[in-house]
Amino acid sequence: MDEIALAAGALYVIVLLRAGGTFAVGWLAGAGARRSRFAERTSSAKFRRAERAIQRWGAPVVAVSFLTVGFQTAANLLAGSMRMPLSRYLPALFVGGAAWALIYATAGFGILKGLGRLFAEQTALGVAGVVVLLIAAGGVLVYRRRRAVVVPLSGDAASDTS
Template sequence: MDEIALTAGTLYVIVLLRAGGTFAVGWLAGAGTRRSRFARRISSEKFRRAERAIQRWGAPVVAASFLTVGFQTAANFLAGSMRMPLPRYLPALLLGGAAWALIYATAGLGVLALLGRLFAERTALGVSAVAVALLAGCGVVMYRRRRAAPSSGRTVADNEA
């Protein structure tokens, strides 16, 4: 139990600093970002979707964003760039960050304990499980990049140059 509390507390501090920092960067950047060299990055579909959700629902979207993968950074940055008032943002940050920390502390420690036991008792199976997880992650990244590539025949590398 102490291990989970320590891990959750550490993760909570990390998420508060990371998400709060992202909000602060968004706050400072404001509308000027849309006219800068970063405009292409923040005009991605992920950012546009986050912006629409924040405009419509506000703080609950920020809190719920912590339960997603890949949406929370966009939500916190856009909440800052849209100048969401701190009395609305901070409760969302505190609640969403707590949920994130508890989920990652409990599920994360459970997965690590399972992998530790697997490596100790059946090393080949543990190595295989990690290899499958890494291959699946690489597959997801490749799938998303190919899907996001423009249909004009240009590759993602061409667009980043």
């Protein structure tokens, strides 16, 4: 149990620094990010979805974002760029970060113990499982890269005369 508490504590510090840092970058960049070379990235569907959710629901979206994959960074960055008051952001960060740290610490140790037992009792099956997971992860990466389509912005350089 001590190892889970230690891991959860370390993960909590990490998530507070990472998410808080992302919020701070968003805060400092503010609206300027929308006019910079990062404008394309902040106009992606993921960022627009996060922005709409934050505008509608506020801090609870930031807290729940810690339970998602791929939405967390967008939510924290946009909360900062939208200048969410710290009195609303910090409780969401503390609660969401704690949930994230506990889930990853407990699930992480559970998976590691299960893998350790599997490799100790049935090494060939463990190796085969890892190989299957690596192939699946590689397949997902290839699928995502092939599926990614460059969408032209509404005003492309050829038609922009101003």
